[in-house]
Amino acid sequence: MSRSCAAPRPRLVLRYEDVRYEEGSMRTRIAYIASNTFREAVRDRVLYNLIAFALLLSGAAILVGQISIEIEKLVVINLGLTAVSLFGIVIAIFIGIGLVSKEIEKRTLYTVLSRPVRRWEFIVGKFFGLAGTLIVNTFFMAIGVFGALFYVSHKFVRADALIFVALYFIVLEFVIICSLTLLFSSFSSPLLSAVFAFSLFVIGSFAEDLRNFAGMAHGFSRWLATGAAYLVPNFSAFNVITSIAHEQPVAGQLILQNTLYALFYATMALSGAVLIFERRDLK
């Protein structure tokens, strides 16, 4: 299609000795899809707005800390980590809801799935891409939090290392949210996916209360509440921000428990997304 008519055309088809196709491994394809998802997120201006907003909030913690006599550090840690968590969740939902549905709507998926890419590889690649984006964001936002903390207390103490545990739990929350947004995105519109994912996040944040309510209820409502309490992700178990701000240590058992729970929940949600997507007609 070159405009220069006189120039000889390069050959379109290479001889088989010219090109030897490698049977691309499943892991390689997933890595390529994940890397492209990461690139898409990184080039999205909205992402930078949200990160800037989160960093601003961490900065604002310094101001609030200065008017909170004696408890500056507590306020900075509380506000800073809450900003990291909340903005991360918003970013996860905002980007995650369109990961599959937008690809179908814009038909970009057609040229991907017409290649030797299996549908489940696409879903898993998208998941890792989004999770990777959020981990990188968390890293930069965490730098903001530590910067604010250093500004307030002029030094780091050993107890500040506990912030890493809180950040790890926040990342685990992101992993769950990523898998859930992908699950919703595999069968519904971006708007509905956002509503579902955000509702689950809010309900999940009160999962302990829901479980307590289930313990007090009777009959059918007890069964219903218990079922709902165990079905929604238990985000309240991941929230250790306040106790860490008070320099209370986190039990190793909780770290292990939360890790296994997040992995199990994300695997289940991703499996659901794959099961739905494997059967879906891309009209």
Add this chain to the structure above:
Amino acid sequence: MPAIEILGLEKTYSIGFWRKRPKCALRPLHLTVEDGEIFGFLGPNGAGKTTTLKLLMGLVFPSAGSARILGRDWTDPQVKAQIGFLPEQSYFYDYLTAHELLEYYGQLSGVPAKQRKHRVGQVLDQVGLRDVQGVQLRKFSKGMLQRVGIGQAILHNPKLVFFDEPMSGLDPMGRREVRDLMSQLKREGTTVFFSTHILSDAETLCDRVAVIHKGELRGVGAVEELTSSVQGKVEVIWHATQVPASIKALSVECHVTGDRVRAIIDENQQDAIIDALRRERLRLIAITPVRTSLEAYFVEKLRRAETTAGSAL
């Protein structure tokens, strides 16, 4: 070995939100495309062309039937490494540059890194986008996007390419270039299966065509076979500035253009007009059988289908 064997592929969608009702998009389709040919899949909008292509690409699942592509079951992942696909009105990741997009598709297709770099450059040259390879696709025109689409379809050296309305969005120059590109692919041994509703493109390019209407195959064959019969007329052209009386006497309608006269006559008048030209000492330029155009064949098939449907009601 045929490049494509479609064995009764059929697709019925369920439409409606509460009360689902079936809508047949494709009735059982049996079709064979031979290796190395350019095959045109013709039909008006909504005929089932895109549904057929989506079925073959595994984007939608058939209600019944199966297919074989390049001798393998069409669901075999290895098949996909050997085919290229350009969807209709395709959009691509607009945050990527043309180079990045082709690189990405090369990665997914399993083209080794060393060859990928060379191949991406070669394809960018081929589709005339080398100068804008670093520009994000969101700044591309529709025609340029179509070129990118064609590039990604041929990037991994497929043995078989599927183009869904490849001329869509292209200017006349671009359309000609795509036609040339398809011819070149054929010369290099690639099978080309393309859907279109632009009949002149199909007539120029295709070895064989199939006509589909309302999800049903209406006819299939070589373009020459489909267009050679019916008329029984010949076109005669000779040098002259006016029509002699002896030819007028044959009751032939003639058109004089400059120093040439053109007449369409029945085959059985052919000898009489040649004799008359000899007697008048006029120089004969050409005698050509008049063929039905593909368009006439196409319209006839659709009209017949409408009539059959009408009488069935």
